[in-house]
Amino acid sequence: MIAFHMPTLGADMEAGTLVEWLKKPGDVVARGDIIAVVDTEKGAIEIEVFDAGVIDRLLIAPGQKTPVGTILAMIRAPGEPPGVAPEPVAGAPPAVAARARISPAARKAAGQLGVDLDAVEGRGPGGSITVADVERAVSGRRTVLSASDRLAATRAAVGAAMARSKRDVPHVYLSNTVDLTPALTWLRAENARRAVTERLLPAVLFIKAVGRACADVPGVNGFWTDKGFAAGSGVHVGCAIALRGGGLVAPALHDVNTKSLDVIGREFADLVARARAGALRSSEMSDPTITVTNLGELGVESVYAIIYPPQVAIVGIGRIVDRPWVVEGRIEPRSVVTVSVSADHRAVDGRGAGAFLTAVERWLQEPAAL
């Protein structure tokens, strides 16, 4: 029997409220299946299962605020017979066993509006729950957090995590002004021949360059643990995304170093859309191995960010500005950007962080090779 725990959803999240189960006892699950939706200060998160098997018992009822690490469900490994008789769960709704069908759009709307789907009467085909049903339920809903409460809770959670990082993590800061002209020239030409739906943003180049540099200098890509530095199992770049109305999330784009710019571009657009719609997945919240924060859009020239523990590095991207620049002995106008890295000095020294920053710059000079 495998215990399925409430996953860690980032350094600034200590608990989440179970909104609904998407699986019931007896259901077969595969690794990566979404089995529950949890509401957090940062919106609804879809919780994925890490093991294949059959759901044996659900131990937490919807509506319960649950600390990270709590056992949510028991899962039988494939072939394992049912264990002890299922324990009744206090307050567990019998509706789980006879769940109505729910349209994906309705599920998304419920996540955005904080509506408990168990309390929604389905009036769609075959009693299924539609967006209209969710909207009708809004007036009488059981809201987990109001928008202003959510924002205040986010601020408090981010503040606590950042204070802890500043207190515990010895940060070393390095920065470099990078000539971005070759990359932007390449990008303009590339986008000129692409349909609007296929165009790439400069952010995609930054994310990929960081991913490539992580593969070159793996000492910045991973986590600080009780036993010291643990390298990431892949290059999963957390992308700091500002939410409309306030707040911030930094979910991961997975395996960035091995994906093409086109794939990263599509996945980044999808990630931003889901972050703003409140439909992120637990793996995206829990496994970034490094983070990139891009404040250039705000007109900020450089940013020295606070590390998001247990990661050991965060990259700050500033605004792309035109500056006089010396190229081969002549002064030329060039588009430049300040790229910084804040690194955990316990895991990596200035030399290692510098090698990483230099690698980011080198990759940005060769956009076609990204």
Place this chain on the structure above:
Amino acid sequence: MTRDEIRTAVLHALTSVAPEIDPQRLDPDSVFRQAYDLDSMDVLNFMIALHASLDVDVPESDYVKLASLNSAVDYLAGRLTS
């Protein structure tokens, strides 16, 4: 297509990326990016939405010509009649 229809399509595209915008209260000359804190992803999604509704593919070099509601309607009216 009339200017009113284009205007409606622009507002629809704009509110699809920034749902908090109230079309009734929008200053037609205000610059979207600054007024509504749009980032480059929002701008790209705005162009994609216009492409979907009007079948106009705005080249990247022309994005600046769609900075406000009035300038966007002028630009798109020109593209749609030419």
